Amino acid sequence: MIQAIAFYLFAGLVIASAVMVIMSRNPVHSVLWLILAFFNAAGLMVLVGAEFIAMLLVIVYVGAVAVLFLFVVMMLDIDFAAMRAGFIKNFPLGIAIALILLAELLLGVGAYNAGGLELGTPDGAAAQGIGQSNIEAIGGLLYGRYILLFEIAGIILLVAMIGAIVLTFQPPKPGARGRQDVGKQIARRLHEATVMKNPEVGQGVEL
Amino acid sequence: MTEFFQNLGLSYEWAWTVSTLVGIITISLLVMFAVAMVIYVDRKVLGAIMMRRGPNVVGPFGLLQSFADGLKVFLQETIIPSAANKGIFLLAPIITFTVALAAWAVIPFDAGVVVSDINVGLLYILAISSLGVYGVVMSGWASNSKYPFFSAMRAAAQMISYEVSIGFVLVCVVLFAGTFNMSGIVMAQKGHGLGIINGFFINPLLFPMFVVFFISALAETARAPFDLTEAESELVAGYQTEYSSMSFALFWLGEYANILLMCSLCTLLFFGGWLPPVEWAPLYWVPGIIWFLLKTFMFFFMFSWIWATVPRYRYDQLMRLGWKVFLPMSLIFVALISGYLMATGHFG
Numbered sequence: 001m002i003q004a005i006a007f008y009l010f011a012g013l014v015i016a017s018a019v020m021v022i023m024s025r026n027p028v029h030s031v032l033w034l035i036l037a038f039f040n041a042a043g044l045m046v047l048v049g050a051e052f053i054a055m056l057l058v059i060v061y062v063g064a065v066a067v068l069f070l071f072v073v074m075m076l077d078i079d080f081a082a083m084r085a086g087f088i089k090n091f092p093l094g095i096a097i098a099l100i101l102l103a104e105l106l107l108g109v110g111a112y113n114a115g116g117l118e119l120g121t122p123d124g125a126a127a128q129g130i131g132q133s134n135i136e137a138i139g140g141l142l143y144g145r146y147i148l149l150f151e152i153a154g155i156i157l158l159v160a161m162i163g164a165i166v167l168t169f170q171p172p173k174p175g176a177r178g179r180q181d182v183g184k185q186i187a188r189r190l191h192e193a194t195v196m197k198n199p200e201v202g203q204g205v206e207l
Numbered sequence: 208m209t210e211f212f213q214n215l216g217l218s219y220e221w222a223w224t225v226s227t228l229v230g231i232i233t234i235s236l237l238v239m240f241a242v243a244m245v246i247y248v249d250r251k252v253l254g255a256i257m258m259r260r261g262p263n264v265v266g267p268f269g270l271l272q273s274f275a276d277g278l279k280v281f282l283q284e285t286i287i288p289s290a291a292n293k294g295i296f297l298l299a300p301i302i303t304f305t306v307a308l309a310a311w312a313v314i315p316f317d318a319g320v321v322v323s324d325i326n327v328g329l330l331y332i333l334a335i336s337s338l339g340v341y342g343v344v345m346s347g348w349a350s351n352s353k354y355p356f357f358s359a360m361r362a363a364a365q366m367i368s369y370e371v372s373i374g375f376v377l378v379c380v381v382l383f384a385g386t387f388n389m390s391g392i393v394m395a396q397k398g399h400g401l402g403i404i405n406g407f408f409i410n411p412l413l414f415p416m417f418v419v420f421f422i423s424a425l426a427e428t429a430r431a432p433f434d435l436t437e438a439e440s441e442l443v444a445g446y447q448t449e450y451s452s453m454s455f456a457l458f459w460l461g462e463y464a465n466i467l468l469m470c471s472l473c474t475l476l477f478f479g480g481w482l483p484p485v486e487w488a489p490l491y492w493v494p495g496i497i498w499f500l501l502k503t504f505m506f507f508f509m510f511s512w513i514w515a516t517v518p519r520y521r522y523d524q525l526m527r528l529g530w531k532v533f534l535p536m537s538l539i540f541v542a543l544i545s546g547y548l549m550a551t552g553h554f555g
Contacts, residue, residue, distance in 0.1 A: 001220065002221075026292075028292075028348060032295070035341070052327055052330070055330035055331055056330070058335075058337070062334075062337065063337025063338065064337070064367065067344070067367060070363075071344070071360075074359075135327070135387060180523070182524075
């Protein structure tokens with residue numbers, strides 16, 4: 001009973017907020033609806049007993065990715081008139097994408113109705129997780145059976161990160177001002193930073 | 208408590224729901240009461256360090272000051288700036304407040320005294336605390352005003368930066384405890400130091416992580432010396448500038464509930480939670496909740512002490528500390544600790 005109520009609540013909210021993401025006029029509102037959608041998807045994950053995935057969904061998508069989305073979108077200077085003017089121009093492309101998505105969905109439903117996918121015989125390694133906690137099961141699979149794929153994914157991400165840094169990094173110009181050396185700042189002492197002058201009246205000081 | 212409601216004739220799932228609801232309401236009320244008291248303590252400590260009296264008029268020793276302030280704020284007019292984005296403007300303080308309370312669901316006050324003893328308790332706290340930034344960012348944007356917006360930008364960058372190193376510190380603790388469950392982490396600390404001392408802080412590999420965690424907790428809750436988001440000398444009051452009345456109070460309460468949460472996390476993760484500091488029989492006569500509250504209060508005192516004594520960081524220093532000092536340091540310690548645990552056969 002309660003499970004059913006919770007499921008329909010979460011599922012309904014996911015769909016409603018996903019619709020609001022594309023319906024709302026203000027991009028900031030869109031991002032906020034997207035966050036609500038993520039959050040309810042995490043709720044669905046909890047319902048099927050995958051609490052680890054649910055928490056990761058919130059930490060990674062809501063806590064990091066969506067914050068960056070919001071960060072960028074908030075700083076946009078939105079011109080609503082220009083957005084509406086672009087509507088006609090982008091309409092054919094949008095329709096094409098929508099049709100492709102619809103076709104994929106229909107294909108997916110058709111394949112699902114045709115029965116389960118048979119790519120090979122199921123083996124014991126994947127079913128190991130029964131009776132374990134989520135974290136142990138996922139850890140066992142990621143660091144056991146799929147260690148190579150996992151490491152490759154990690155290396156690809158690392159390369160992507162280094163690439164992003166290399167592309168945007170600007171080496172400091174020699175002798176540029178405004179650069180700070182924290183060690184130097186901390187090592188500075190009173191007697192090096194100040195001088196005592198005792199000028200004659202009307203003479204002034206020369207520094 | 209589920210059994211109690213089952214005895215009243217409810218089916219198991221409804222009994223569970225009702226008992227959880229009762230637990231949520233109890234914890235929320237207790238946390239709010241604790242927040243009111245620590246706001247008073249904060250002002251008293253600050254006053255003592257500045258050689259003033261602090262609040263001393265309302266009630267005995269000024270104990271009722273926070274309640275008087277709450278009443279005052281409640282009676283004030285809510286002003287919504289005409290250029291603000293009204294929905295988000297009103298939603299922001301509610302989010303801050305709700306998120307600050309939601310994390311308390313997995314905090315064990317004593318053995319078994321917890322609303323929800325889930326397996327992924329620590330991850331839940333990490334997930335919930337990563338939501339805290341939305342309240343600040345949304346309020347900054349929705350206020351449609353320059354200073355709140357600056358503050359929101361600062362808050363977003365600051366919280367993301369320090370969450371990374373907090374995450375790695377938590378990984379270190381979890382490696383030692385072998386569980387994400389909060390009660391499990393506390394029990395793993397029983398007799399950790401030579402079988403006598405309860406707490407991970409005594410471990411030379413974990414003590415530096417405790418220091419990193421404590422400082423990151425200051426940054427995460429935007430307390431001095433990292434209170435750049437509401438730096439009054441530069442940004443008026445930061446993201447709270449346009450808020451008044453109850454919406455302002457919600458920010459304030461949420462902020463202090465977060466600070467208390469961070470203090471209790473320090474207690475649970477490094478100082479043995481409800482366990483007495485030393486494995487010594489007479490100390491076990493004191494109820495666990497007293498130890499928990501004492502330790503949490505000790506950390507809160509350190510928070511206000513630091514507030515009163517340390518000047519504010521500059522923004523570039525803040526970023527440098529987060530990314531160039533804490534992140535590499537916590538990464539090195541994750542590697543060190545996993546290496547140590549593998550070498551000593553901790554995992555069997």
